[in-house]
Amino acid sequence: MRLNLPRTLLVLALSAGASLAGCKREQPAQPAAPAADTPAAVTPATAAVDASLQDVTEHTADYIIGISYPPVASQYPLLAAELRQYADSARKELLEAAKGRAQAGSSAPYELVLPFTELHVSPTLVSVGVDGSSYTGGAHGAPLIARWVWLPQQNRLLRASDLVADAKGWEAISTLVREQLHTALSQRVDADELPPAERVEVLKNANRMIDDGTEPDPDHFSQFEPIVGGNGRIQSVRFVFAPYQVGPYSDGTQTVEVPSASLLPYIAPAFRGLFEGG
Missing domain, CATH: 3.90.640 (Actin; Chain A, domain 4)
Structure with a gap:
């Protein structure tokens, strides 16, 4: 079972010739998101957070990475930082695993797909989700599922x-x-x-x-x-x-x-x- 990907990421995955349709990893390894102890409100120390987000497309013999960010996140620097932290953590884990791909005997490249999407956008409430996956060998990939709820007027995440x-x-x-x-x-x-x-x-x-x-x-x-x-x-x-x-x-x-x-x-x-x- 594969996820429905944005067209650019799907083209990337197909062009790589990675036959991962039935190859997925047994145990999930979710990046932390969002961490319960992360400060929720803006402070002077975080007011200048870089809001720029750039989609990521990487393709080597060992791995394929496709990350796409939602446009709304660039309007809110702290939200952008949360999404980037999640993606960076997942990418780091994949790259570490890819170093040992040959020794693990995997014929298919490892793969990280993170399509962030806007679930709701309004002046009072923004929600973003990601339904992605990370394949690092084995029977099937690890699902990467996360949600963020942002309160623009308070400049903070709303946590459970x-x-x-x-x-x-x-x-x-x-x-x-x-x-x-x-x-x-x-x-x-x-x-x-x-x-x-x-x-x-x-x-x-x-x-x-x-x-x-x-x-x-x-x-x-x-x-x-x-x-x-x-x-x-x-x-x-x-x-x-x-x-x-x-x-x-x-x-x-x-x-x-x-x-x-x-x-x-x-x-x-x-x-x-x-x-x-x-």
């Missing part, structure tokens, strides 16, 4: 730990998300028409992954994207779970939308105005 600041809120959100994931899992397993004993075992293991990956802690819900209605207010929040967090690689990236009416009682007062009914 800011959005919901107390344990009670995360317990409620965890319950809501688990219910949807368990239901979707049961429907998928039913569609497979497995023998009863196998069905029980599959559900047992998969349900455990869901519960482990959605414990009531903001770290488990750090990747999210606001869904904005026609009135400019957030009508729901889509929580994004990369492969392996709440299911096996074969289940892909999973998402759960929680409506604002369910979230609003737990949203920190400073951000309630962003939501419908807030």
